[in-house]
Amino acid sequence: MIRSVIAGIGMYVPEQVVTNQDLLKYMDTSDAWIQERTGIQERRYAHRTQETTTTMAVEASRIAIERAGITPQDIDFIVFATLSPDYYFPGCGVLLQRAMKMREIGALDVRNQCSGFVYALSVADQFIRTGTYKNILVVGSEKHSFGLDFTTRGRNVSVIFGDGAGAVVLQPSTEEGRGILSTHLHSDGDSAEILAMYNPGTHANHWKEEKYADFDDAEIGQMFFSHAMIDNGQIYPYMDGPAVFKKAVIKFPEVIMEALQANNLGPADINMLIPHQANLRIAQFVQQKLGLGDHQVYNNIQRYGNTTAASVPIALCEAWQEGRVKPGDLVCLAAFGSGFTWASALLRW
Numbered sequence: 243m244i245r246s247v248i249a250g251i252g253m254y255v256p257e258q259v260v261t262n263q264d265l266l267k268y269m270d271t272s273d274a275w276i277q278e279r280t281g282i283q284e285r286r287y288a289h290r291t292q293e294t295t296t297t298m299a300v301e302a303s304r305i306a307i308e309r310a311g312i313t314p315q316d317i318d319f320i321v322f323a324t325l326s327p328d329y330y331f332p333g334c335g336v337l338l339q340r341a342m343k344m345r346e347i348g349a350l351d352v353r354n355q356c357s358g359f360v361y362a363l364s365v366a367d368q369f370i371r372t373g374t375y376k377n378i379l380v381v382g383s384e385k386h387s388f389g390l391d392f393t394t395r396g397r398n399v400s401v402i403f404g405d406g407a408g409a410v411v412l413q414p415s416t417e418e419g420r421g422i423l424s425t426h427l428h429s430d431g432d433s434a435e436i437l438a439m440y441n442p443g444t445h446a447n448h449w450k451e452e453k454y455a456d457f458d459d460a461e462i463g464q465m466f467f468s469h470a471m472i473d474n475g476q477i478y479p480y481m482d483g484p485a486v487f488k489k490a491v492i493k494f495p496e497v498i499m500e501a502l503q504a505n506n507l508g509p510a511d512i513n514m515l516i517p518h519q520a521n522l523r524i525a526q527f528v529q530q531k532l533g534l535g536d537h538q539v540y541n542n543i544q545r546y547g548n549t550t551a552a553s554v555p556i557a558l559c560e561a562w563q564e565g566r567v568k569p570g571d572l573v574c575l576a577a578f579g580s581g582f583t584w585a586s587a588l589l590r591w
């Protein structure tokens with residue numbers, strides 16, 4: 243039986259450390275509020291002009307590729323998860339392919355926000371299992387710092403997010419019991435707008451208002467991006483935090499249990515749970531709900547904040563580097579976020 247194994251893993255976080263105290267320069271917040279509600283102490287911000295979502299992905303990918311013992315020219319497919327791409331289009335996958343001088347391979351972008359990396363891993367896993375590709379680069383990278391509202395208006399969102407990238411090389415293996423055992427993907431679009439960045443976009447929600455009734459198509463077309471959007475802060479992410487929190491604490495345990503049950507395993511069998519780093523309180527709730535010990539869960543949101551699609555591979559990489567993920571360990575990856583979308587992956591390291 244062919245299964246996908248993680249043959250190499252890498253991560254990159256920018257040098258610039260931004261503490262909670264630093265954010266007080268821009269908005270009315272406090273270190274106490276941020277730590278109490280989220281567990282975050284500091285995050286990293288990319289260099290304003292010299293680093294992008296793609297350049298950070300390149301750094302993480304170089305390490306993952308080297309650790310897999312291959313070269314960029316050996317990669318035969320890219321799956322790139324991000325919500326903060328360098329361009330609205332084309333996606334970051336092709337930019338990574340170009341930057342790393344890879345062959346003319348396929349490059350796919352995944353837009354699933356916080357669950358993006360687990361979705362991307364699941365897509366790559368199918369290509370490996372079917373024998374289509376032998377070396378797939380799966381990446382999660384985000385440069386949030388470029389698109390946050392740093393006024394008090396946006397503080398409930400801005401204090402949470404940080405920049406960074408993580409990458410893995412997926413390869414086939416026939417070694418008994420090793421590799422990705424199963425992946426589980428879910429969505430519920432009913433709450434799509436409660437954690438979203440609306441503009442620019444084609445939804446035309448604003449233009450449905452009465453005052454725009456006499457505008458013709460060309461005029462409305464020009465309003466894809468407007469001064470009003472900027473003035474009203476509608477170009478920044480919107481989040482109803484408490485609503486997201488309530489759903490997350492239900493769906494995280496559910497999707498982890500789904501993965502365990504699909505493999506006739508239980509929480510006690512987990513050696514390491516890597517939850518998406520959305521909020522330390524959510525991770526602690528999930529840990530408690532599943533009856534997991536501290537040694538079974540890895541958190542690093544304290545140092546990096548929420549890096550969305552990059553959070554799972556960064557946390558997995560650090561856990562592995564610290565020797566907390568070893569050969570034979572049962573590792574569970576789980577994520578929940580905007581969409582809503584949520585997902586899990588169970589693997590034997």
Ligand code: UT7
Nearest residue numbers: 271272275279280356397398401483484486487520521579
């Ligand atoms: O990874 C993507 C998925 N996202 C998540 O999973 C996020 C889930 N939600 C959360 O993590 C939490 O809801 C937050 C951390 C975002 C917010 O924590 P909360 O305990 O739910 O706070 P809240 O939004 O209910 O706001 C409580 C108070 C409000 O003031 P009033 O109305 O009680 O006077 C906010 O205005 O805290 C205020 N507030 C802040 N105060 C200081 C909101 N943001 C801040 C801030 N600093 N940064």
